[in-house]
Amino acid sequence: MNASAKPERTRLSAEDWEDAALRLIADQGVGALAVEALARQLGVTKGSFYWHFRTREALLQAALERWEQYGEKEVISQIEAMPDPRARLPELFRRVAHEIAPHRVYAALLKALDHPQVVPVMARVSQRRMEFLTTIYSEAGLSPDEALNRARLTYAAYVGFLQLNFTLGLPRISHDEFDAYVEHMIRTLTPA
Amino acid sequence: MNASAKPERTRLSAEDWEDAALRLIADQGVGALAVEALARQLGVTKGSFYWHFRTREALLQAALERWEQYGEKEVISQIEAMPDPRARLPELFRRVAHEIAPHRVYAALLKALDHPQVVPVMARVSQRRMEFLTTIYSEAGLSPDEALNRARLTYAAYVGFLQLNFTLGLPRISHDEFDAYVEHMIRTLTPA
DNA sequence: TGCAATCCATACTCATGCGTATGGTACCGA
DNA sequence: TCGGTACCATACGCATGAGTATGGATTGCA
Numbered sequence A, B: 001m002n003a004s005a006k007p008e009r010t011r012l013s014a015e016d017w018e019d020a021a022l023r024l025i026a027d028q029g030v031g032a033l034a035v036e037a038l039a040r041q042l043g044v045t046k047g048s049f050y051w052h053f054r055t056r057e058a059l060l061q062a063a064l065e066r067w068e069q070y071g072e073k074e075v076i077s078q079i080e081a082m083p084d085p086r087a088r089l090p091e092l093f094r095r096v097a098h099e100i101a102p103h104r105v106y107a108a109l110l111k112a113l114d115h116p117q118v119v120p121v122m123a124r125v126s127q128r129r130m131e132f133l134t135t136i137y138s139e140a141g142l143s144p145d146e147a148l149n150r151a152r153l154t155y156a157a158y159v160g161f162l163q164l165n166f167t168l169g170l171p172r173i174s175h176d177e178f179d180a181y182v183e184h185m186i187r188t189l190t191p192a
Numbered sequence C: 001t002g003c004a005a006t007c008c009a010t011a012c013t014c015a016t017g018c019g020t021a022t023g024g025t026a027c028c029g030a
Numbered sequence D: 001t002c003g004g005t006a007c008c009a010t011a012c013g014c015a016t017g018a019g020t021a022t023g024g025a026t027t028g029c030a
Helices: A014-030 A033-044 A046-052 A056-070 A073-080 A085-098 A103-110 A118-139 A144-167 A173-189 B012-030 B035-042 B047-052 B056-070 B073-080 B085-098 B103-110 B118-139 B144-167 B175-191
Strands: none
Touching: A014 A033, A014 A046, A014 A056, A014 A103, A014 B012, A033 A046, A046 B035, A056 A118, A073 A085, A073 A144, A085 A118, A085 A173, A085 B035, A103 A144, A118 A144, A118 B056, A144 A173, A144 B175, A173 B144, A173 B175, B012 B047, B012 B056, B012 B103, B047 B144, B056 B118, B073 B085, B085 B118, B085 B175, B103 B118, B103 B144
């Protein structure tokens, strides 16, 4: 509401625009990514934008690549470091369930799969995560076929949950109820 | 490519526009719903449209309500008519899995949840389906809490699958592989 | 201090897509 | 057959948002 929205009023870099783009995408979706809106939000005008990027498409591309880089590396590596394979799945489930912020961009991109630029990025990211899940299920004792199908099921449940709760506001689930849901998921999807 | 695209060249009704709108939504999403594009596709001009509808928004509203009406009534009633409660879930899973066409609109609307008009419609439809699922799980022997959570999980898996396969083209799963996945889902999500 | 390179503002053009105004044509009952 | 209603075409106005042209301001560096 005051000057805190425009901190320091310094000059901008391409990365600043990309970060702002990702924030806007997380909040309002890819369709709302307009250069003049972004410029207003950053306290400048289009003149600045078109110095850093050739086109709006170029910004989206750069923002997507930046998001793909930042990735989910730390979560994956931390899970892989756990000694007991059977303990990995519950831990993964609980972690993902309680860190909502990083998934907001993914949820927004999920709704923009008609846009040609986001499809390959989402395909790569989803593929990597699926392979990771498949590996964990394998190490937890499932056969290759079972592990793959269980990974598909788990990942679909994850994606569907994002849609149904982030964007659609289905019967606003309470915090305790959500925890119970996660534990139910673990019991149902994790090999006994 | 020829005249078969414009059949009979008769006059149009509001319902014709609504059906065309739903077809376009299923194919290209809510964002692609433009009156001039629709008019071209129907072989007329905007002049026709604005006789039947006051605005683009009104068309979307009418189309959504029409879609909600058509509903999933027959599937639900047929499943409910089955005598053995334990047999209902596998049957439901297999049916839904093999009738893709009716779910294309739902999948498209799922990507348009930022649009204020679609949210209430999707909320109602999803809510009804969730309640139906919860009931079936209850009748199959789960406790109320377990039934609700299992319904959430199942429905999330359904929604996620739509996203990952319709829109994103993840490693194009073959027909046999898909059947195996469905059976895996039944084994995993259905009470033993 | 001065001069480039970097960064940004202002003022345009242009395309798209919604909505309106108005006149024309097809169909239907009296 | 004739008038009125239902349906459609054409030609606009108008807002939005991308992209361009050009000049001004600011910074790093010699």
